Amino acid sequence: MPKLDRHPLPVVVEHDTPMPMRDGTILRGSVHRPAEGGPFPALLVRTPYGEPTFRSVPVIPALQAGFAVVLQHCRGRGASDGEFRPWRDEGADGHDTVAWITSRPWSNGEVVMSGMSYLAGCALQAAATRPPGLKAVVAQMTPHDFHDGLKYHGGAFALGSALNWGALQAMLGLLHAMEAGEDAGPGFAALLPVLRDQAAAARTLPLRDVPGIPWWRDWTGHPERDAYWEELAETLRHDRIEVPVMHVAGWFDLFLAGTLENHRRLGGPLVIGPWTHLSPGASGAGRLDFGFGAQAATIRLEQRQLAFLKGEDTGPAVHLFVMGDDVWREEESWPLARAVETRYHLHADGLLSPAPPASGEPRTFAFDPRDPVPTTGGPLLLPDPTNVGPQDQRDVERRPDVLCYTTEELTADVEVTGPVTVTLRAATSGAGTDWTAKLVDVHPDGRAMSVVDGITRTSSSSGTYVIDLVATSQVFKAGHRIRVEISSSNFPRFDRNPGTGRPAAEAAESDLVVQHQRVFPDSFLTLPIVPRP
Numbered sequence: 001m002p003k004l005d006r007h008p009l010p011v012v013v014e015h016d017t018p019m020p021m022r023d024g025t026i027l028r029g030s031v032h033r034p035a036e037g038g039p040f041p042a043l044l045v046r047t048p049y050g051e052p053t054f055r056s057v058p059v060i061p062a063l064q065a066g067f068a069v070v071l072q073h074c075r076g077r078g079a080s081d082g083e084f085r086p087w088r089d090e091g092a093d094g095h096d097t098v099a100w101i102t103s104r105p106w107s108n109g110e111v112v113m114s115g116m117s118y119l120a121g122c123a124l125q126a127a128a129t130r131p132p133g134l135k136a137v138v139a140q141m142t143p144h145d146f147h148d149g150l151k152y153h154g155g156a157f158a159l160g161s162a163l164n165w166g167a168l169q170a171m172l173g174l175l176h177a178m179e180a181g182e183d184a185g186p187g188f189a190a191l192l193p194v195l196r197d198q199a200a201a202a203r204t205l206p207l208r209d210v211p212g213i214p215w216w217r218d219w220t221g222h223p224e225r226d227a228y229w230e231e232l233a234e235t236l237r238h239d240r241i242e243v244p245v246m247h248v249a250g251w252f253d254l255f256l257a258g259t260l261e262n263h264r265r266l267g268g269p270l271v272i273g274p275w276t277h278l279s280p281g282a283s284g285a286g287r288l289d290f291g292f293g294a295q296a297a298t299i300r301l302e303q304r305q306l307a308f309l310k311g312e313d314t315g316p317a318v319h320l321f322v323m324g325d326d327v328w329r330e331e332e333s334w335p336l337a338r339a340v341e342t343r344y345h346l347h348a349d350g351l352l353s354p355a356p357p358a359s360g361e362p363r364t365f366a367f368d369p370r371d372p373v374p375t376t377g378g379p380l381l382l383p384d385p386t387n388v389g390p391q392d393q394r395d396v397e398r399r400p401d402v403l404c405y406t407t408e409e410l411t412a413d414v415e416v417t418g419p420v421t422v423t424l425r426a427a428t429s430g431a432g433t434d435w436t437a438k439l440v441d442v443h444p445d446g447r448a449m450s451v452v453d454g455i456t457r458t459s460s461s462s463g464t465y466v467i468d469l470v471a472t473s474q475v476f477k478a479g480h481r482i483r484v485e486i487s488s489s490n491f492p493r494f495d496r497n498p499g500t501g502r503p504a505a506e507a508a509e510s511d512l513v514v515q516h517q518r519v520f521p522d523s524f525l526t527l528p529i530v531p532r533p
Contacts, residue, residue, distance in 0.1 A: 009063055010035035016079050019072065021096045028079040029072030032059055039108035040068040041135070042101045043309065045115050046094060046122040048074040048084060050172065053119070058302050065306045068106060072097055074122065076176055084173055086215060087121065087146055091235040094126025102133040109133050112309040116140040116248075116280065117255070121236070124262070128240045137241075138305045140248035141277055143258030144265070145236070147229035150258070151219050154468060155457030156434055156494040157504065159202055161254055161381040163492070166213040167194045167201075173214070187212065198383050202492040205512075208505040220505035238265040246308045248301070250275030251323065251452075252285045252389040254379040257470045263334065269313065270334055271301060272320040272473070276388045277381050286377050286389025288449065290326045299328055322417065324441075324475025335418040335471075339528035344407070344482065346523040352405040352484060362426075362518040365401045365487070367433065369496040369512040372489035373402060377450045378438075379470075380493060393440055393448040397485065403519060406442060406483040414476045418528030420452055420469040422484060425523050427462035430515035431501030434458075436490050437467040439525070440483040441476055448483060455494050459501065484525045488517060 014031040021027060033040060043062045047053040054071045062069050075093055076084030098111045111133050113123035120142035127137050143150040151158055170191050174184040191212030194201040204210045208220045222228040245268040249259035254277055263270045274290045275282060281296030283289055292298070299319060307313045316330035344352050348360025375382070377391025397404050422437035438453040454469040476482050489496060498507035499515040 009060075011063060019097055019100045021075075021082075021093055025075060025080075025082040027072055027075060027081070027093060027097065029070055030054075031068065031070050032063060033068035033106050034063060038106050040066065040106060041108055041110040041112065041310075042070055043067040044070045044072065044094075044097060044101060044111055044113045045119060046072045046074055046090070046097065046113075046126075047115070047119050048077045048169065048172070049118075050078045056116075058306070061302060061306060065310065067112075067309075070097070070101055077172060078176075084169070084176070086169065087125070087232055087235060090122045091125035091129045094122055095129040095131040098126065098131035098134050110135050112136045112138075114138040114140075114305065114309065115142075117142055117277065124241065124245070125235050127243050127245070128235065128237045130240060130242060134243055136244050136246075136309050136311065138246045138248070138309060139259070139262060141250055141253045141255050141259060141280060142262070143255045144238075144261035145258070146232040147222075147225045149255065149261070152223065153494065154455045155223070156455045156497070157207075157220060157223065158254075158493070159207070159495040160375065160492040162219055163194070163198055163202055163210065163213075164381055164383055166216060166219070167191065167198065170213045171195065199492070205509050206506050207495055223503060223505065238262070241266055244268050244308075246305060246313070247271070248280075248305075249273075250277065250280060250285075251321070251472055252276045252379050253280075254381055256379060257468070260334070260471060269308065269315060270318045270320075271299070271304075272318075274321045274323050277379070278385055278388070286391050286450075288390045290321070290323060293328070294321055294326065320417070320473050322415070322473045322475060324413070324415075324477055335528065336530060339418045339530050342527050342529045344484070344525040344527060346405045346484070346486070346519065346521060346525070348521040350403075350405055352407045352482060352525065357521040360521040362520045363403050364516065364518050365403060367401050367488035367499075367515045367517055369489070369498055369515075372491035372496050373399060373436070373487050375490050375493040378453050378490070378493060382492070390441075390449040390451065393438070393450055393485065394446070397448060401487055401489075403486040404483055405486070405525075407481050410476055410478050410480055410482070412478050413532055414482065415474075415530040415532060416476065416527045417473040417530045419471045420528070421526045422454070422467040422469065422486070423524050423526065424465045424467060424486065425463075425520040426465060427518045427520075428499070428515050429461075429517075430497075430499030430513060431461070432457070432459040432497065433499055433515045433517065434488050434494070434497040435465050435467060436485075436487045436494075437469060437525075438485040438490075439469055439472070440485060441474065442481040442483050444479045453490065455490060457497060482527075486519055486523075488515065
């Protein structure tokens with residue numbers, strides 16, 4: 001770990017420093033560097049969210065660790081010129097900024113990058129351009145792809161997060177235009193209904209007609225991975241990233257799958273805590289508190305990140321928080337080699353059991369897209385910050401369009417650590433439909449706390465479908481029960497499937513049809529069971 005001098009440092013700060021890009025656009029940011037000594041390596045953080053984002057950057061610890069710190073506004077944001085186009089310019093602009101830093105007289109020619117979410121994506125996109133001087137990246141809670149896992153999950157549009165983030169970025173763009181002396185009035189007028197009531201905006205039909213968000217029709221109009229997404233994917237080529245990367249994830253983060261995939265492709269240390277996207281490093285998520293030890297400070301995460309960026313990290317290859325036991329544990333790799341994939345079968349009578357069902361008729365329900373299952377907890381980025389992470393599912397489970405399959409009361413602890421899937425043999429009366437699954441920890445007092453969930457969209461009327469629930473590390477304690485919920489919607493986390501075969505973004509009210517669903521008893525949940533000591 002870097003040894004940090006806790007005494008105040010004399011620091012030089014340069015605000016609104018111009019940094020020219022290759023096309024002549026001027027980006028701006030602040031430069032913080034020790035007033036004495038040098039030259040220094042630099043920590044670069046780039047953001048599209050404006051000055052408040054920089055308050056979470058550990059500027060003082062980074063200075064004490066020997067870095068200069070450069071905080072830059074992305075193109076078209078904050079004090080920077082140009083037009084903000086989500087993800088399109090971050091690789092080239094990051095490359096040019098690294099080159100600008102290494103040309104400064106206070107620079108020793110070495111740059112590292114760090115960030116969370118979009119900021120981490122900026123770092124990885126810059127790394128994919130291989131700028132001379134870039135030495136390492138810390139990427140926290142960020143997707144691996146712009147189509148899969150960001151805007152679409154299992155083929156369904158990630159409506160809630162896209163709407164929330166899109167509205168925020170549209171508003172920031174209008175504020176940037178106002179500061180430049182442009183007339184932003186018409187833009188605000190179009191966006192205001194979305195800002196005022198996102199729940200109502202999510203029910204807009206056709207969905208492609210949500211107003212005020214410049215990129216909305218692009219996102220909703222390309223449900224398949226076509227040339228639009230492939231062009232963006234060229235800016236995040238993992239095979240071009242050569243610098244070491246440290247990955248930080250949250251069990252209840254909407255980009256858990258992306259962070260795990262980044263780790264799989266790039267290697268490097270991996271840290272996973274029981275955190276949500278908006279509370280990284282906290283002790284609790286949703287309706288559960290995992291104790292003081294769950295905090296990032298307990299494992300000195302900030303200090304470890306700085307040590308990694310300096311090339312001095314000696315921490316474990318994988319450091320994960322095991323919920324239920326509520327402890328941190330060091331591992332050699334992810335997924336865990338000792339985890340045993342174990343099937344829990346969905347019986348016709350609602351039992352969830354390792355024993356295969358002998359026979360049985362399918363269970364049925366009707367899905368009405370006019371009355372979808374409401375999103376209750378999960379890896380979310382919605383306007384309501386309390387509706388996230390583990391939440392009690394009992395109200396959801398009372399609905400007739402939610403099937404529950406539950407184990408007998410556990411006589412011993414069952415640890416589930418690793419990827420989780422549901423393999424569903426099912427049929428629908430619609431021209432296509434969605435299938436959702438949710439893993440639930442049922443407590444002795446009756447609480448049914450969500451753990452992970454997933455969705456898959458199909459254009460077929462029947463078949464076998466694999467629903468990816470991503471991953472977890474959850475100990476189902478003795479006296480608890482394991483449950484899986486099956487349905488066809490999770491709204492507004494995902495958009496609604498009209499059931500007519502028409503693209504969901506184009507569906508009008510008249511296109512929404514009731515879908516009669518059948519789930520056959522040879523379906524199963526696959527859990528990675530870790531043998532207990």
